[in-house]
Amino acid sequence: MDAAAKARFDLIGENLAEILNPELLESILAEGRNPRVYWGTATTSSPHTGYFLPALKIAQLLAAGCDVVVLLADIHGFLDNLKAPLDLVENRAKYYSKIITAILESVGVQTDKLEFVLGSSYQKNADYVMDLYRLSSLVSEHDAKKAGAEVVKQSNNSPLSGLMYPLLQCLDEEYLKCDAQLGGVDQRKLFVAATEWLPKIGYRKRAHLINPMIAGLNGGKMSSSVQDSKIDLLDTPEAITKKIRKAEAAPRVIEENGVLSMVEYILLPAAGLKGRKEFRVERKDEEPLIYTDIKQLHEDYKNDILTPQVLKPAVAAALVELMAPIRAAYEGSAEWQEITLKAYPPPEKKQKKVKDKGSRYPGAQNQ
Amino acid sequence: MDAAAKARFDLIGENLAEILNPELLESILAEGRNPRVYWGTATTSSPHTGYFLPALKIAQLLAAGCDVVVLLADIHGFLDNLKAPLDLVENRAKYYSKIITAILESVGVQTDKLEFVLGSSYQKNADYVMDLYRLSSLVSEHDAKKAGAEVVKQSNNSPLSGLMYPLLQCLDEEYLKCDAQLGGVDQRKLFVAATEWLPKIGYRKRAHLINPMIAGLNGGKMSSSVQDSKIDLLDTPEAITKKIRKAEAAPRVIEENGVLSMVEYILLPAAGLKGRKEFRVERKDEEPLIYTDIKQLHEDYKNDILTPQVLKPAVAAALVELMAPIRAAYEGSAEWQEITLKAYPPPEKKQKKVKDKGSRYPGAQNQ
Numbered sequence: 001m002d003a004a005a006k007a008r009f010d011l012i013g014e015n016l017a018e019i020l021n022p023e024l025l026e027s028i029l030a031e032g033r034n035p036r037v038y039w040g041t042a043t044t045s046s047p048h049t050g051y052f053l054p055a056l057k058i059a060q061l062l063a064a065g066c067d068v069v070v071l072l073a074d075i076h077g078f079l080d081n082l083k084a085p086l087d088l089v090e091n092r093a094k095y096y097s098k099i100i101t102a103i104l105e106s107v108g109v110q111t112d113k114l115e116f117v118l119g120s121s122y123q124k125n126a127d128y129v130m131d132l133y134r135l136s137s138l139v140s141e142h143d144a145k146k147a148g149a150e151v152v153k154q155s156n157n158s159p160l161s162g163l164m165y166p167l168l169q170c171l172d173e174e175y176l177k178c179d180a181q182l183g184g185v186d187q188r189k190l191f192v193a194a195t196e197w198l199p200k201i202g203y204r205k206r207a208h209l210i211n212p213m214i215a216g217l218n219g220g221k222m223s224s225s226v227q228d229s230k231i232d233l234l235d236t237p238e239a240i241t242k243k244i245r246k247a248e249a250a251p252r253v254i255e256e257n258g259v260l261s262m263v264e265y266i267l268l269p270a271a272g273l274k275g276r277k278e279f280r281v282e283r284k285d286e287e288p289l290i291y292t293d294i295k296q297l298h299e300d301y302k303n304d305i306l307t308p309q310v311l312k313p314a315v316a317a318a319l320v321e322l323m324a325p326i327r328a329a330y331e332g333s334a335e336w337q338e339i340t341l342k343a344y345p346p347p348e349k350k351q352k353k354v355k356d357k358g359s360r361y362p363g364a365q366n367q
Numbered sequence: 368m369d370a371a372a373k374a375r376f377d378l379i380g381e382n383l384a385e386i387l388n389p390e391l392l393e394s395i396l397a398e399g400r401n402p403r404v405y406w407g408t409a410t411t412s413s414p415h416t417g418y419f420l421p422a423l424k425i426a427q428l429l430a431a432g433c434d435v436v437v438l439l440a441d442i443h444g445f446l447d448n449l450k451a452p453l454d455l456v457e458n459r460a461k462y463y464s465k466i467i468t469a470i471l472e473s474v475g476v477q478t479d480k481l482e483f484v485l486g487s488s489y490q491k492n493a494d495y496v497m498d499l500y501r502l503s504s505l506v507s508e509h510d511a512k513k514a515g516a517e518v519v520k521q522s523n524n525s526p527l528s529g530l531m532y533p534l535l536q537c538l539d540e541e542y543l544k545c546d547a548q549l550g551g552v553d554q555r556k557l558f559v560a561a562t563e564w565l566p567k568i569g570y571r572k573r574a575h576l577i578n579p580m581i582a583g584l585n586g587g588k589m590s591s592s593v594q595d596s597k598i599d600l601l602d603t604p605e606a607i608t609k610k611i612r613k614a615e616a617a618p619r620v621i622e623e624n625g626v627l628s629m630v631e632y633i634l635l636p637a638a639g640l641k642g643r644k645e646f647r648v649e650r651k652d653e654e655p656l657i658y659t660d661i662k663q664l665h666e667d668y669k670n671d672i673l674t675p676q677v678l679k680p681a682v683a684a685a686l687v688e689l690m691a692p693i694r695a696a697y698e699g700s701a702e703w704q705e706i707t708l709k710a711y712p713p714p715e716k717k718q719k720k721v722k723d724k725g726s727r728y729p730g731a732q733n734q
Contacts, residue, residue: 075497126491130442136528137446141508144527160511160530161503167527253547 002059005029011064012209015057015269017185020208021195028179034113037061037209038178040071043092046344047099048230049319052266053214055103057182059273062109069176072096073119076168079161091343093118098336099233099326107273108326122175123168131174131201135167138200139193147193169193169206179260180207214265217247217258234330237320244316249308254298259308259315264294267318281306300347372396378431379576382424382636384552387575388562395546401480404428404576405545407438408642410459413711414466415597418684419633420581422470424549426640429476436543439463440486443535446528458710460485465703466600466693471635473692489542490535498541498568502534505567506560514560517553537561540573546573581632584614584625600721601697604687611683616675621665626675631661634685648673648681 001009008029013019028035039054041047061068072093078086094131096115104111121129143165145154171179173194183191191208198205216230231243249259263279268291271277279297281289289306291297300306329334368376375396380386395402404420408414428435439460445453464483471478489495511530512521519529540548540561550558558575565572583597598610616626628647635658638644646664648656656673658664667673697703 075500124493124496125528129496131492133442133446133528133531136531137526139527140524141530142523156509157507159504160506160508160534163508163530164503165498177679256716328727 001026001030008064011060012066014060015265017212018188018210020188020191020210021205022207024205024207025180029283034065034067035179035207035233036067036069036175036177037180037182038058038069038071039120039178039182040073040081040172041096042073043077043089043356045092046232047096048232049262049266049323050214050216050230051233052103052270053211054182054184055100056107056266056269056273057138057209057288058100058114058209059104059107059109060269062104062111062113063273065113067113067115067176069098069117069308070097071117071119071172071176075123076117076165088343088345090118091339095336095343098330098339100331101184102326102329103233104187105323105329108275109273117176119172122260123172128171128175131171132164134201135171135197136164139167139197143193147190149189151190166190166193170197174198174203178206180209182209182211184211185213212265213257214261215242215258231319233323233326235323236327237324240323241313241316244312244319247312249312251308252302252304254301259311260298260301262315262319263291263297263311267315268294270322279314279318281310282358283310308330368393368397372399375431379433381427382579382632383576384579385555385577387555387558387577388572389574390618391572391574393546399645401432402432402546402574403434403436403544404547405438405540405543405550405647406438406548407539408463409440409443409484410456410463412459413599414463414597416595416629416633417581417583418467418600418636419470420578421551422467423474423548423633423636423640424576424578425467425481426471426474426476427478427636428549429471429478430640432480434480436482436484436545437464437467438486438539440483442490443532454712455712457485458706461648461706462703462710465697465700465706469578469693469696470600472696474656475642475688476640484543485540490539495538495542498538499531499534501568502538502564503531506534506564510560516556518557533557533560534564539562541565541570545573547576549576549578552580555581568706575712579632580629582623582625598686600690601694603694604691607686607690608680608683611686614679616679618675619669619671621668626678627665627668629672629682629686630658630664630678634682634689635661637689646685647679648677650677675687 004027009022009026012025012035013022019025025035037058039058041051041054058068058070074086074089074093077089077092100116104114130176141163144166147166148154148162152165154162169190170193181187181191181194186212187208191210195208196203202342205269231240235243244259247259249257254260267279268277271279277292280290281291283289289300289310291300297306301311330340370391376389376393376525380389386392392402404425406425408418408421425435425437430647441453441456441460442542444456444459467483468478470483471481508530511533514533515529519532520526536557537560542621548558548561554575555577558577562572562575600609602610611626614626616624621627635644635645638646644659646658648658650656656667656677658667664673668678697707
């Protein structure tokens with residue numbers, strides 16, 4: 001690889017927990033071609049700040065000259081929410097494409113090389129299905145279960161679809177013609193399985209870009225169903241500020257610290273994409289702390305130079321600033337507002353809240 | 368039901384081990400309509416005399432005014448024989464339709480109400496697949512496994528397709544628009560599951576016609592892979608006679624007696640369809656024994672009035688006579704002979720024999 005290719009590869013790999021089969025990407029870059037990467041999300045719930053993690057990675061991929069496909073897995077969304085009718089899920093898919101585009105635009109990334117694909121546009125096609133049948137006759141129940149262990153809820157009484165999901169996700173790599181798939185650490189076993197399974201039916205194996213897990217604001221995993229663990233992408237500045245103020249962030253402890261994660265995985269990369277990778281912490285009667293790198297920030301936090309009391313307002317202010325264009329885009333689009341009403345209709349009395357069960361897709365990592 | 372409907376119902380039920388939800392058929396008959404029944408067979412191997420059992424039942428169904436669909440499950444044939452290319456399986460499907468038609472014609476049944484359908488003609492369609500996805504999200508792994516327990520080889524390392532098979536077979540009932548499905552006793556759990564599963568996705572449950580298991584000539588289960596346990600439908604008169612002569616048939620023992628099974632499930636029903644339900648046993652220097660009913664024959668056999676020595680030549684002669692038109696049809700059809708060569712190409716050196724693994728389909732009961 002020449003220096004330009006190396007720089008592209010470094011940006012592709014920034015902040016990732018791991019790359020499986022990086023040589024597949026390196027050779028594409030060495031030839032001066034653009035890798036095509038896919039990231040999938042089941043359109044089951046409402047994207048929150050956790051989506052900044054894959055979205056900013058997608059922004060970096062686009063900045064590194066990759067072609068990126070976002071799979072809006074509507075069939076899976078429908079299957080995950082057995083009582084949600086298909087048109088609800090389809091409106092959610094539209095909502096997802098709106099908000100993901102808004103995130104990317106909020107950090108100034110060109111989205112002309114970004115493609116949204118609906119799962120239902122090809123996952124019911126004859127070729128795909130025949131490949132599903134073929135693959136199902138070659139992959140054992142044991143291996144399917146192992147591959148999906150951290151992605152799909154599993155027990156003897158779990159629906160059979162949970163065992164089929166890993167096969168579908170593996171086939172998606174071929175049918176989306178990608179060179180690599182992006183997903184969270186929880187997808188690792190599935191990604192390893194995909195590299196073994198695709199060649200069994202005559203297709204090439206893909207590289208895999210693995211995002212780290214990001215902690216929720218309450219210290220645990222970020223979850224759509226735990227309101228206090230996440231910030232909605234359309235939250236008001238007041239709501240954002242309040243949630244950050246209430247977030248768990250023990251002094252000196254950097255592990256499972258959701259507020260620090262925000263800086264590392266959202267605010268610093270977003271600032272980088274906007275042209276100046278730094279994070280400022282204003283202090284009363286003192287010089288501001290300015291970080292260009294998470295290591296120094298972690299160091300200061302461990303030594304209580306950077307305290308939760310000064311960190312939180314800085315994070316809240318940076319998030320409010322980062323998310324302002326998203327909210328503005330929403331408020332300026334009657335179409336988007338209409339989609340939102342259809343995708344998330346206000347609950348009628350006695351109507352059950354649509355549950356957000358864990359989904360197979362990488363987006364699930366942040367839910 | 369009036370007397371005519373009752374007579375139709377009795378012929379539909381003759382020799383069956385069981386009918387599940389008979390009221391579904393009774394009401395159709397009471398209205399004077401024609402029930403539509405489906406029987407499926409994976410086109411994996413070479414049909415043998417065991418196929419007389421479902422074929423004669425199909426003949427009775429046609430005689431009782433049913434519409435009958437034979438599903439030639441080519442996709443399943445392909446999946447069961449991972450190394451068999453699809454064109455081989457397609458030629459086998461053609462062979463199956465030839466020989467099943469020949470069996471029916473050999474007993475003088477009109478086949479204009481018989482329909483052959485290739486699995487691949489609809490099992491890759493979008494509606495079918497979406498229903499497969501829907502059903503897979505509603506049926507647990509446990510229930511799928513239970514339903515397929517006696518049909519599909521199962522272990523933790525078995526392919527996932529084995530768990531999908533019961534769902535496909537259940538959907539076939541809807542997509543073949545049938546009122547009832549015919550299959551062997553080994554299908555019972557799957558049939559019970561189908562009556563529970565179809566209503567879950569908004570379809571009606573079907574009746575199920577359950578054939579008994581027929582013993583092989585060596586006393587065990589009739590199997591395609593055990594040459595001495597079965598007679599091929601195109602065997603010569605000499606081969607038929609020799610196999611019957613060598614068959615296990617202990618004097619006085621009627622249990623697991625393949626030779627007696629031939630009389631009960633093939634020769635007597637075939638004679639009935641041809642117009643005169645009787646089985647003659649010629650004896651040296653004595654009057655022939657003439658049976659119109661299996662009970663009297665069993666009685667005589669238990670008392671050694673009917674000995675294996677006189678029974679066997681009578682069975683061989685009756686089989687040779689029954690199968691003569693099938694062989695004649697084969698020998699008179701250059702097209703069929705050509706199909707046979709393509710479906711069962713003579714083994715090249717070092718070529719592995721295509722294995723006949725147990726299949727999900729009722730035909731498997733006799734393999």
